[in-house]
Amino acid sequence: WTKKFQAFTQSKKPELLSTNDVKEFLTFLAVKRRVSATTQNQAFNSLLFFYRHVLNKEFGKIDGVVRAKRRPYIPVVLSREEINEILKRLEPPYDLVVKLLYGCGLRLFECLGLRVQCMNFDAGIVTVHDGKGQKDRTVPLPQTILPELRAHLELLKDLHRSDLDRGYAGVFLVNALEQKYKNAAREFIWQWFFPAKQLTVESKTGEYRRFHLHETHVQQAIKQAVGKARITKRATAHTFRHSFASHLLQGNYDIRTIQELLGHSDVSTTMIYTHTVKSVTLKEAQSPLDF
Secondary structure (H helix, E strand, O other): OHHHHHHHOOOOOHHHOOHHHHHHHHHHHHHOOOOOHHHHHHHHHHHHHHHHHOOOOOOOOOOOOOOOOOOOOOOOOOOHHHHHHHHHOOOOOHHHHHHHHHHHOOOHHHHHOOEHHHEEOOOOEEEEOOOOOOOOEEEEOOHHHHHHHHHHHHHHHHHHHHHHHOOOOEEOOOOOHHHHOOOHHHOHHHOEOOEOOOOEEOOOOOOEEEOEOOHHHHHHHHHHHHHHOOOOOOOOHHHHHHHHHHHHHHOOOOHHHHHHHHOOOOHHHHHHHHHHOOOOOOOOOOOHHHO
C-alpha cells in the first residue's frame, strides 16, 4: 500500500505528505478503483501505521472521504450430495477433518488445533478451546463418525508411543503451558488430534517436536477433491462451516442455537445464513393455537 500511495502522490517527499493526500488516495480507491470496503479499510490501516511508525506523524481527522460501499455477502453453501461427493475423494485424515468441519461447524484453525483431550466420546461432545476471540465452546459430535474418531484415536496412541521411543521433546504448547506443566508436551492428552506427518526440529534447541497438520495441506486436499467431484461452486474449507449453519437452519433449528454452535458473539453475524435458505411463506396467517 505504501508503494501505491507513493505512485498516487507522484513520489512526493515524505515531509510534504499531509492528511489531504491520504483523503484523496482513499477517495480515489473508492471512486476510481471501485475497491471493496474491506480493501479501503486495509489501505487506511496500512497508511495509519506508515504515518505513525515511519513518518512519526499523526493523521488528524480524516473527514470527507468517500467510503466504499459494503456489498452484501451471501456464503456459498454445498448440498449434502455435493459434500458426500467431495468426501469420497478425500484420503485420511483429510476426510475426517472435513467431516468435523461440516459435522460440527468448526473453523479450520479450530479443527486442526484440537487436542486429544478435546474429544469426549462418552458425552458425545468436542470442546473447542481458544476459538475466534479466544472463546471456548462445546459442540455435539456427529454420532455417525464416532467409530471413525475412535479408530483414529487408536492410531494416535501408536504414533505417540513411537514418538516417545524416538525420544522426541513433545508437541508444541501455547500460552506458557510448558513452563506450568513440565511434562505436558509428552503426555498423550496434550497430543494433537490431527498431527503433522513429520516431526519438526526446533531451531533454538535442536529438539524434535510435533506440530499439527498444516492448514495448507488440508486446503490443497479439499481443492483437489472439489475439482475431481466437478463441483461447480467455489468451495473452500470454510464452505463446510457455512453448509453446517445453513443445513441446521433448513432443519428448523432456531438462530440462537446456531449462533452458540458457531461461536458467534453477535447474532447479526449468524443472520447472514437466512439468505442461503429458501423462505417458506404461509398464504394465510394462523394463530399459534391452530398449529
